Amino acid sequence: MATPSDLPNQQWTSNLTGTSSLTLRTVPLPLPLPSCLGPDEVLVKIHSVSLNFKDAETVNGQFTHHKSISLPDEIVPCSDAAGSIFRIGAQVRRWQVGDRVLSVGVPDFWTGVLTEELLRGGIGASGKGVLCQYRVFKDYALVPTPAYMSDDEACTLQVAGTTAWMAMNGLRPLGHPGGQGETVLLQGTGGVSMQGLLIAKASGAEVIITSSSDRKLAQAKALGADHIINYKTTPAWDEEILRLTHGRGVDLIFENGGALTTVKSFNALKMGGTIVGIGYVSGKIDPPDERVNINVMVIKKNATYKGLINGPRERLDEMLAFYEKHQLRPVIDRVFAFEDAKAAFAYLESGGHFGKIIIKVA
Template sequence: MQQWATLMDGVDHVKLETVPIPTELKDDEVLVRISRVSLNNRDIKLIDGDFKNRYKVPDSPVVPCSDASGTVVKIGGVSAASQWSEGDRVFTTMRPSHLTGPSRPEHNSSTIGIPVPGVLAEYRIFPASGLIRVPEYMSIEEASTLTVAATTAWMALNWNQPIGQPRRNKDVVVLLQGTGGVSIAGLQQAKALGLTTIVTSSSDAKLQKAKDLGADYIINYSKVPDWDAEVLRLTKGEGADIILETGGPGTMDRSLSCVACGGTISAIGILTGSTEAGKSQLSTGMRLIQRNATLKGINVGPKDRAEEMVAFYETAQIRPIVDRVFEFSDALEALRYVRSGSHIGKVVIKVN
């Protein structure tokens, strides 16, 4: 089989390898023929070496990417057979050991992409318990987008809600930064839940797409740099109840200015960088106190919440937004496209 692998030294150095198809399965494992892989900003950061301070630089290449859909082609044993059959369509969870409850440090050791080999490959072995069934109405392509982006968005909206009781209230205002995978999934979910949505972007074309998907309000921050003031204006001074904060230090200051009293900033990404010059922890803390707001880190979510999300998608018939599909041989072009930020929603690689 073929797989793409990296020494965490940049996209230009990712290599296509030929290796044996894995055959040795434990009782609770299954072999999946990968059909589609969807890409995240995390994959680019891993390949570019941004995680070298968290993980030892490998002596041999590692396979990147965590989000995939495919077909079960081999069952390990009785334990796996009680959950899956050959031919079942499945998609991955990012941390197969994280089945329920808050994320704990021990779950990180099962993270697909690193330290566990990733899915940019034709076949991969998974714990049977770490996979989720693809909804019948959804294409295998669409299903590949659910692992990280959709689950992260769901948790950003519903992390403090009991399972089975997602937030539903048109008076709840959700601010979605940008039009990447998480924000577009969050927009689709929020609209299906009946929430009010505001989307920001520097592109009028992307904002029109967001409007077409149901965004109630759009803000072009290249034309309206004080977008936090615009959020307050649109909400009659109240602010956004939930902010999907994908920018990081470069946008956090304005997010703190326009979060509603008692609201939540769900910290998801660091697209503007990972450090904040000239800002103290005290100033951030004091502003949270002033708004009685919560700053919540979102690290994807457990399997049971992802299954809850899938059930909601089935009921609402949500179809994930796929911007472009690349061939497996064009994986490096796909990675560069994600890095460019030109996409709306998700970018997918066709493996098989």
Template sequence: MPMSTVKAYEIGPQQGLGGLRAVQREQPAAGPGQALVRVRATCLNHRDLLVLEGRYGPRRPETRIPLSDGVGEVIALGAGCSGVAVGDRVLSGHFVSWLDGAFAPTIFGADLGISMDGWLAEQILVPAAALVPVPASLSDEQAAPLCAAGLTAWNALVEVGRIQAGDLVLALGTGGVSIFALQLAKMHGARVAITSSSDEKLAIGRALGADITVNYKTHPDWAAEVLRANGGRGADIVVETGGLATLSASINAAAPNGRIVLIGALANAAPDTPVHLPNFSSILGKNLTLKGITAGSRSMLQRLVTAAAANGLEPLINRVFDFDAAALAYAYLKSADHLGKVMIRGA
């Protein structure tokens, strides 16, 4: 009997986007505790670019299947599975061993698309305990982006930031996490300030509900501009996606008792640019909290899915590519022309 195969992509030698390669793999089989999921849609994140360029930690096996978030349908279950059934639509956080409780470094050992195979395939094996059922009211387009960018924004605002109606949330840039932060903040009755170098992207941000928009090219001291636009008071929660290149300004833009949630380093300074330590007197004087996070647990994702379904959350999908055009999706994300998420349909 001929062997059954499925389509997939592998990250290859990790020397650039050209290393992504389409392959046929033996159809996986669900072992004990595993669910076999047919992929319906998946989304790209910035770290997926870094993986292909060999700039995301150690190099991975060339056969690693990439991508960390997606939605699919359970087609088989191994022994000992509970909580989901064949036919369910499901998603999971990309740290599939982090089910609940506090963060622990051990979660990095089970990271979809990084330390284990991810979503860019016809089928994926996921521990059944990590899966969250998708309510019928959420489409694949609404569900797939929740797993990484959506979950990170939820953790920043709700779990760490303790968001309240009337708070001012500052989101840096218009990437996937920042746009989710904007949408989730408005869902909680908060006000939002966003930054970008593009007036066109800022206009879209205003259409999504942003109350304050700042072009950081025309206003290099964007922290002062945020303060000016908010009557001299800073942001209660800062979703800090820029890293060391923007941290000092984020501290300046924060309100007393503000929470600065450190997520990424998208605005790295040039290699020859000296990095100045943040203004520690402002951290103390404003009684600020600075906390690093990395995505979130299954229980956090469950709370996000429940909230998304109850509020009809519509993630901003910028473009959708066919499975066979995955390389074009990567190239489009790298161009930085996107606003919101870049999605790839299932094979």
């Protein structure tokens, strides 16, 4: 086994001026191990990291809408990692060396409603991220990797998986996932949507998915999507959804789009339906000519419009049990080498991906 002094401990850093600012640095490990670890800390060897939209946003200095997240001048990006326990602190009982683990984005968020204080403790923005070869975690800031999944698959679960799970089930009682008899709209074919497709289909829902690409729509269809709409060639995709649902509208919408999609989402929603506000891939500022008072839209559809920031640990556990029960396998587009992290970020920003982009660390 390698001794700690043999370990080339490298990490990617960014000064938040864009993906070209990503720099690979060598940093010392806490030595000597394990006595340099706190009694409740573990050193994890990172194997795989998945990219999320927010990671590019953070590196570009644009992740600025949470008042509790203040970014340091230089960050280690990314929050989703799969790894294995390399060393444990003196009082650690949860883990043994070699256990496979996943990082948890907001480690102190166990149940209930997220607070600004909890959010401040998140990793990959205000807190050190996981795009590194080794990282120290509190022993409770990890969950076991599903045994049937590879590290590349499992490292996609924490942000994209939990967000999709919360969009489907966050308004339902814990332990009572829904979906049966419902029609769900997923916007785009990125990370959250593809986890949503897996979850919604395994839940018995009918799924409508939109994309800018016919190729990606064909891939989504092959994965079980019931209806596909190209939002570029069918800009009135909301009317198409009303046609597909015989004028009724959909029960639940993963609102990933933001500026260019929200008004249309309300049109495509059934009376009494739910829109889950997840993202803003089409922009954060509404076009002035499309501005409709949101209260009017909510009232008109007697809608529930629920904002979402990932989910608590109890929901992550619930989701992991669901994936295991249905043997779901996250959709991976491409795997990049650790040295090619810049190219992985550029690919994320190009929007060419279908599902998740992985960086293979070791």
